[in-house]
Amino acid sequence: MTAPTLRPRQRAVFVSDVHLGSKNCHAAELADFLDGLDTRRLYLVGDIVDLWWMAQRRAAWGHGQHRVVECLHALVRAGTEIIYVPGNHDRPIRRFCGLMLPYMQVRRRAIHQLADGRRLLVAHGDDYDAVTHFGNFQEHLGDWLYDQILAGNRMTNSARRRLGLRYWSLADFLKRRSGAAERYIARFVNAGLADARRRGLDGIVCGHIHRADLREVDGLVYANDGDWVESLTALAEDAEGGLCLLGHDGAVLKRLEPRRPPLRLAYAA
Ligand SMILES: [Mn+2]
Secondary structure, three states: OOOOOOOOOEEEEEEOOOOEEOOOOOHHHHHHHHOOOOEEEEEEOOOOEOHHHHHHOOOEOOHHHHHHHHHHHHHHHOOOEEEEOOOOOOHHHHHHOOOEOOOEEEOOOEEEEOOOOOEEEEOOOHHHHOOOOOOHHHHHHHHHHHHHHHHHHHHHHHHHHHOOOOOOOHHHHHHHHOHHHHHHHHHHHHHHHHHHHHOOOOEEEEOOOOOOEEEEEOOEEEEEOOOOOOOOEEEEEOOOOOEEEEEOOOOEEEEEOOOOOOOOOOOOO
16 A cells, blocks of 8 residues: 655654564554654654563564664654653663753653643553553563464464455454453553543543554543554644544544634624
């Protein structure tokens, strides 16, 4: 599929869970998405580089990965401000939180103000693992299991490709079939929204659980920009403050309208 060449200018684009350096990253699709993107701000919402993978296994770094880095450079040259919020797979980069370079900031979390005035917390989401009883040991075990499932995914899909069938996510199928996974995701969503509410904000943009989503819950925005391992999605804000969940080819998968300005009373002179 070819990406549309002319995309409307976005106020902000959010991308997370790229896992660059791991075998599971769809780097070529991400490079195609970033190429020609026109945005004022790009938030990298964690797990951009998979340092865990690269520390333990052979780094998968080829043409696609180089293109991703080149596209990020091109965006910076075009004047895009990059805000990097490291996650758990790129946790060592948190040492640089507070670092302000001319076109890039590294932040533990950020607050993004939409064009309609609403303010959203931008956080990777691994902070909520404690609340969802998904501790460090389980985190590693979960990652190992996830890798096994993704390896199964690759095998299934290379077989499907040979048979001329379309891509199908085994991991997503298993997650949707598993009640425990659904309960974990529900606790994660609640923990993120509670954090935003506690901070007096209007919602949250996060990643971490590799499940793209965009909806309003009790008047708050829950936006999960997904990942570049399975769902290949990103979140974008348009000029009016509307939010869109985008597929890697630029297709709009979900949309949340901007908040309407309050009615102003017109006084007669
Ligand atoms: Mn993560």
